[in-house]
């Protein structure tokens with residue numbers, strides 16, 4: 001069966017809960033053991049002193065370690081990503097920071113694609129830096145040979161431990177070539193006999209439109225706040241990967257206490273039932289809006305993966321690793337804050353807010369909002385101009401969205 005068919009019931013049996021067709025919310029902190037022997041055995045497994053026997057179920061202990069709502073959600077998230085396992089978190093940032101902390105130690109080096117999500121950028125360049133983790137950022141137009149040469153010159157290559165990629169980049173929609181993972185992995189093995197972890201933030205295109213696991217990513221991170229939930233009513237995160245790669249992350253999560261809460265997990269599980277139809281409708285609306293914007297005289301440039309205007313190299317990457325351009329559009333109008341604000345303040349149906357991937361369409365001004373932290377010169381050099389608008393397309397009627405944009409552009 002396809003993942004969308006599994007989203008209604010996978011990992012849950014109504015017999016466990018009085019025939020309830022949906023899992024109840026297990027709003028409990030702790031679980032009663034049938035016997036002291038059971039309690040001992042559950043702890044042995046939870047703390048890794050022994051592994052599960054064939055057909056043995058992991059025992060419920062305490063909701064920081066495990067909870068049925070978290071477990072059902074994690075099983076479904078793994079199905080969606082076609083991964084062995086997943087770990088659910090209270091936010092996307094806790095998923096990303098816990099993943100980095102589980103693998104990066106003082107002295108290690110992490111390579112990361114730029115521009116990355118603001119919170120991730122801050123975590124790498126401030127917190128990780130302070131504890132002695134080195135980092136080197138790279139742009140979408142740097143190919144493997146150039147990047148390898150640059151890192152080698154810094155004399156840091158033997159310390160390389162992780163490559164972290166976010167593609168498409170926010171808000172420019174530039175694609176980073178995922179083949180760089182395979183290239184780094186094999187060259188590190190050959191030259192330093194060293195294995196590295198590859199992590200991809202798949203929030204923008206996953207799980208429907210991009211499959212980083214097929215490009216040798218070990219771990220795929222999400223802000224589940226965005227498309228996975230799709231209703232702008234919770235904050236959550238997730239990491240997917242093989243059992244061995246997920247284990248240290250789950251262990252650290254237990255001690256940082258950054259696991260998802262039962263009610264949040266329940267809400268997110270409910271959202272996953274409609275993920276496929278929501279994203280499909282968002283994509284359909286987006287294609288219509290892109291066409292409208294491309295033809296509008298007040299619109300200077302439209303940034304959307306797969307468009308010919310993104311350039312030949314970008315389109316080569318697009319054909320290889322994307323199944324769709326997604327539901328995020330960036331476009332420029334006259335290059336001034338005044339024009340951009342006029343447009344944003346004139347929108348009626350589309351809401352002026354950050355965040356993305358939800359049922360309702362949202363628009364914002366990256367230059368002064370999500371990316372305000374980046375120095376102005378750097379912003380301009382990576383394509384974040386004052387006339388740039390970022391639009392997250394929802395499931396409203398496409399024509400209504402177009403009419404809303406048309407009246408705002410007119411103003």
Ligand SMILES: *Cc1c(COP(=O)(O)O)cnc(C)c1O
Nearest residue numbers: 091092093117203223224225236
């Ligand atoms: C929103 C977002 C995050 C952070 O997730 P939170 O759920 O807000 O903690 C990380 N990466 C990307 C690409 C995002 O859009």
